[in-house]
Amino acid sequence: xxxxxxxxxxxxxxxxxxxxxxxxxxxxxxxxxxxxxxxxxxxxxxxxxxxxxxxxxxxxxxxxxxxxxxxxxxxxxxxxxxxxxxxxxxxxxxxxxxxxxxxxxxxxxxxxxxxxxxxxxxxxxxxxxxxxxxxxxxxxxxxxxxxxxxxxxxxxxxxxxxxxxxxxxxxxxxxxxxxxxxxxxxxxxxxxxxxxxxxxxxxxxxxxxxxxxxxxxxxxxxxxxxxxxxxxxxxxxxxxxxxxxxxxxxxxxxxxxxxxxxxxxxxxxxxxxxxxxxxxxxxxxxxxxxxxxxxxxxxxxxxxxxxxxxxxxxx
Numbered sequence: 001x002x003x004x005x006x007x008x009x010x011x012x013x014x015x016x017x018x019x020x021x022x023x024x025x026x027x028x029x030x031x032x033x034x035x036x037x038x039x040x041x042x043x044x045x046x047x048x049x050x051x052x053x054x055x056x057x058x059x060x061x062x063x064x065x066x067x068x069x070x071x072x073x074x075x076x077x078x079x080x081x082x083x084x085x086x087x088x089x090x091x092x093x094x095x096x097x098x099x100x101x102x103x104x105x106x107x108x109x110x111x112x113x114x115x116x117x118x119x120x121x122x123x124x125x126x127x128x129x130x131x132x133x134x135x136x137x138x139x140x141x142x143x144x145x146x147x148x149x150x151x152x153x154x155x156x157x158x159x160x161x162x163x164x165x166x167x168x169x170x171x172x173x174x175x176x177x178x179x180x181x182x183x184x185x186x187x188x189x190x191x192x193x194x195x196x197x198x199x200x201x202x203x204x205x206x207x208x209x210x211x212x213x214x215x216x217x218x219x220x221x222x223x224x225x226x227x228x229x230x231x232x233x234x235x236x237x238x239x240x241x242x243x244x245x246x247x248x249x250x251x252x253x254x255x256x257x258x259x260x261x262x263x264x265x266x267x268x269x270x271x272x273x274x275x276x277x278x279x280x281x282x283x284x285x286x287x288x289x290x291x292x293x294x295x296x297x298x299x300x301x302x303x304x305x306x307x308x309x310x311x312x313x314x315x
Contacts, residue, residue, distance in 0.1 A: 015297070017081070019085065022288075023079065024073060026285040028073075030281040030284050034135075035056075036052060036056075038274075040052060040273055068135045079123050082119070084293060090111070090116060094112055103191075109191050110188040113184035116183050116187075117179035120183075124179065125176075128175065130152050136239055177255075181226065193218050212295075217282070217284065220287070221279045223282070224282045231278070237254075
């Protein structure tokens with residue numbers, strides 16, 4: 001069988017490990033830009049990206065850019081592993097080629113990406129909800145004891161207590177609408193770009209790290225550009241709180257209402273606010289994710305082969 005990444009793992013464990021390492025590397029490398037993106041998307045913000053970054057560092061310190069990283073970092077191993085494993089399974093299952101050694105067609109890659117994005121939304125939506133609430137916390141004077149900084153666990157418990165299970169899944173529909181097509185574009189762009197940059201690498205798996213970084217980075221940029229207006233709506237819906245005792249309704253009553261009010265109040269430009277930070281982060285993060293995933297999977301595969309050969313020699 002030809003050496004190409006999706007078929008390198010002989011067990012679920014290897015792809016889970018490779019996917020988890022790739023996801024963690026991506027989060028650590030791009031989290032400050034993600035915090036900047038979330039704050040840029042909020043209605044109260046009128047600053048440019050650079051001005052907002054400078055204000056956050058001056059008022060709250062550099063660590064504020066990493067606030068809320070614990071929630072996605074704690075879940076990213078399983079989440080990212082599930083994404084790559086689900087994509088590998090679906091792309092093979094949907095591939096119509098009679099030769100099992102052939103890589104999946106681009107059509108199979110895109111459809112498998114859509115299915116993967118829909119599946120992972122169920123895990124990602126609660127994690128992003130907690131992350132967004134943490135990222136929007138600001139440092140307040142200690143004379144307000146009830147306004148202390150909360151961690152991811154206390155934030156999640158507070159949401160469940162005030163809003164119930166429905167509250168923890170606030171934004172699930174918009175997350176799925178965003179992630180399903182975005183993942184289709186994501187995996188298609190990666191496979192197409194890596195083949196163009198290094199012809200034949202989908203068969204041989206011999207592309208270099210630069211190809212992985214560039215193809216992964218462009219895949220991330222393409223997926224964000226196609227879904228960014230939905231991400232703005234999602235961030236605003238998940239940023240608002242609602243309790244069972246609230247007499248007045250929340251500002252945004254749903255996806256369409258949030259889209260309509262945002263455009264009416266701030267114009268169509270609001271749907272692209274923070275895009276610069278998002279695509280910069282997307283290129284950096286997704287290039288890192290794919291490179292770490294591919295390299296880890298190759299290392300695991302090679303180690304497995306070496307162990308197998310050693311056992312054969314011993315026998």
